[in-house]
Amino acid sequence: MPYDTQPTASHFIAGEYVEDTAGDPIDVVYPYTGKVIARVHAATPAIADRALQAASDAQAAWAAMTGTERGRILRRAADIMRERNHDLSVLESCDTGKPLSETTVADATSGADALEYFGGMAATITGEHIPLAGGDFVYTRREPLGVCVGIGAWNYPTQIACWKGAPALACGNTMVFKPSETTPLCALKVAEILTEAGAPPGVYNVVQGMGAVGASLITDPRVAKVSLTGSVPTGQKVYAAAAEGLRNVTMELGGKSPQVVFDDADLEDAVSGAILGNFYSTGQVCSNGTRVFVQRGLVDAFLTRLTERLADVVMGDPMDMATNFGPMVSARQRDLVEACIAKGKAAGARLVHGGNRPDREGFFLEPTVFADVTDDMALATDEIFGPVMSVLTFDTEEEALRRANATPYGLAASVFTKDLTRAHRMAAGFEAGTCYINTHNLAPVEAPFGGSKMSGVGRENSKAAIEFYTQIKGIYVAMNPVEAPF
Numbered sequence: 293m294p295y296d297t298q299p300t301a302s303h304f305i306a307g308e309y310v311e312d313t314a315g316d317p318i319d320v321v322y323p324y325t326g327k328v329i330a331r332v333h334a335a336t337p338a339i340a341d342r343a344l345q346a347a348s349d350a351q352a353a354w355a356a357m358t359g360t361e362r363g364r365i366l367r368r369a370a371d372i373m374r375e376r377n378h379d380l381s382v383l384e385s386c387d388t389g390k391p392l393s394e395t396t397v398a399d400a401t402s403g404a405d406a407l408e409y410f411g412g413m414a415a416t417i418t419g420e421h422i423p424l425a426g427g428d429f430v431y432t433r434r435e436p437l438g439v440c441v442g443i444g445a446w447n448y449p450t451q452i453a454c455w456k457g458a459p460a461l462a463c464g465n466t467m468v469f470k471p472s473e474t475t476p477l478c479a480l481k482v483a484e485i486l487t488e489a490g491a492p493p494g495v496y497n498v499v500q501g502m503g504a505v506g507a508s509l510i511t512d513p514r515v516a517k518v519s520l521t522g523s524v525p526t527g528q529k530v531y532a533a534a535a536e537g538l539r540n541v542t543m544e545l546g547g548k549s550p551q552v553v554f555d556d557a558d559l560e561d562a563v564s565g566a567i568l569g570n571f572y573s574t575g576q577v578c579s580n581g582t583r584v585f586v587q588r589g590l591v592d593a594f595l596t597r598l599t600e601r602l603a604d605v606v607m608g609d610p611m612d613m614a615t616n617f618g619p620m621v622s623a624r625q626r627d628l629v630e631a632c633i634a635k636g637k638a639a640g641a642r643l644v645h646g647g648n649r650p651d652r653e654g655f656f657l658e659p660t661v662f663a664d665v666t667d668d669m670a671l672a673t674d675e676i677f678g679p680v681m682s683v684l685t686f687d688t689e690e691e692a693l694r695r696a697n698a699t700p701y702g703l704a705a706s707v708f709t710k711d712l713t714r715a716h717r718m719a720a721g722f723e724a725g726t727c728y729i730n731t732h733n734l735a736p737v738e739a740p741f742g743g744s745k746m747s748g749v750g751r752e753n754s755k756a757a758i759e760f761y762t763q764i765k766g767i768y769v770a771m772n773p774v775e776a777p778f
């Protein structure tokens with residue numbers, strides 16, 4: 293490995309790296325080679341306690357700073373992230389296996405966007421004045437929640453650390469962030485940069501560990517909120533654990549999102565959307581549109597053009613800027629996805645492209661397309677979280693919408709059509725938190741992102757995120773003598 297990926301220490305607490313080798317070792321494996329490139333240790337109870345105490349100790353003073361002051365620090369951190377984009381992108385590629393051509397434009401840059409956006413917003417987070425009869429009034433204060441716990445998935449380690457940290461900190465909260473044990477490296481850099489930008493010690497802390505460490509953080513009495521990005525089963529556990537203390541939650545969970553392509557769609561755009569929504573990050577994206585419903589008249593043309601475009605896949609060394617398709621994050625994840633492909637074949641779906649593990653080093657799996665998929669097949673019901681697209685055929689708009697919504701998930705949905713009114717009808721009808729017209733999978737910080745139904749609670753990004761990192765205090769001000777019954 294030509295890059296120095298071993299962090300200074302496993303955890304970042306109160307403004308500095310902290311080690312405790314008594315914690316279980318976690319090996320970081322580079323998905324391109326299968327080799328161990330770093331080792332960190334899971335947080336012991338003493339480390340978790342130290343991080344929570346640091347966040348707790350720092351919170352009141354951080355909240356007492358003006359929004360302008362907090363925002364300046366976040367915006368400075370955004371600038372540092374952009375200056376170091378190359379190194380941060382290399383680290384993201386080492387952690388996840390995603391190609392550098394992708395991480396250079398989608399990870400530290402997206403994290404910097406969040407820091408800049410919420411940094412800019414920090415000073416605008418205010419209450420309101422509510423006039424009442426007789427000159428009385430109420431004013432509200434929008435106050436931070438306190439110590440927030442962030443728990444991340446492995447597919448976007450830098451982005452998730454920032455999407456949670458930036459709004460939390462902008463609102464005057466402090467954070468203890470636990471990255472996924474599969475990708476523990478990038479969040480440490482986010483903590484380092486925030487500190488360098490002027491965040492006081494304890495404002496943003498990182499501790500490593502498996503699920504058990506995450507679970508231990510949630511129920512700590514010092515914690516006011518937990519924000520998780522992860523799978524639905526983990527979300528159910530975390531939500532239930534948070535309920536014990538009636539803690540606030542944000543849950544960014546999994547999906548099985550539909551893309552609906554009508555006969556009148558621009559074929560090239562529809563194919564591009566399906567590629568973005570199934571093969572970007574080797575298919576390891578929560579909002580992927582893995583059920584591609586194509587209207588009967590366009591199915592053959594769609595599959596032909598898709599197959600042609602898949603000839604342009606460059607699978608290989610993530611550090612080569614020509615590579616546009618990397619390995620999967622881990623051998624385990626590849627095995628899980630391979631099992632889904634085998635199930636699809638056994639169920640009788642028509643394999644149109646890929647389906648195999650290439651004979652090479654690294655956790656690669658070919659981009660895979662199934663056609664003639666029916667709604668009852670596991671291909672169409674289960675979140676696969678890998679490069680597997682299922683194409684389903686439909687006839688009418690009513691049918692497409694009904695079938696698109698026939699899932700317990702509700703993260704994203706897209707429609708491809710040139711018919712303006714149909715596009716908006718479909719968008720209104722989708723049971724999903726994040727919808728697209730004639731594209732799929734874009735997640736700019738200005739737009740709310742999150743799921744309905746089993747895909748989540750709350751929203752990240754945009755002004756909406758502020759709702760989930762603050763609470764409103766109403767203050768009644770009497771301007772008249774107090775009237776009492778006796």
Ligand SMILES: NC(=O)C1=CN([C@@H]2O[C@H](COP(=O)(O)OP(=O)(O)OC[C@H]3O[C@@H](n4cnc5c(N)ncnc54)[C@H](O)[C@@H]3O)[C@@H](O)[C@H]2O)C=CC1
Nearest residue numbers: 444445446471472502503506507522523526544545546578
């Ligand atoms: N909606 C969204 O924004 C996104 C959702 N995801 C979802 O994440 C999943 C893939 O990521 P994974 O890391 O495999 O998910 P996962 O659910 O296995 O783990 C997520 C995180 O939760 C922690 N965790 C596990 N059990 C826990 C417990 N009992 N208490 C507290 N923390 C616990 C893990 O250590 C990890 O940090 C997919 O289902 C995907 O759809 C991924 C990216 C974005």
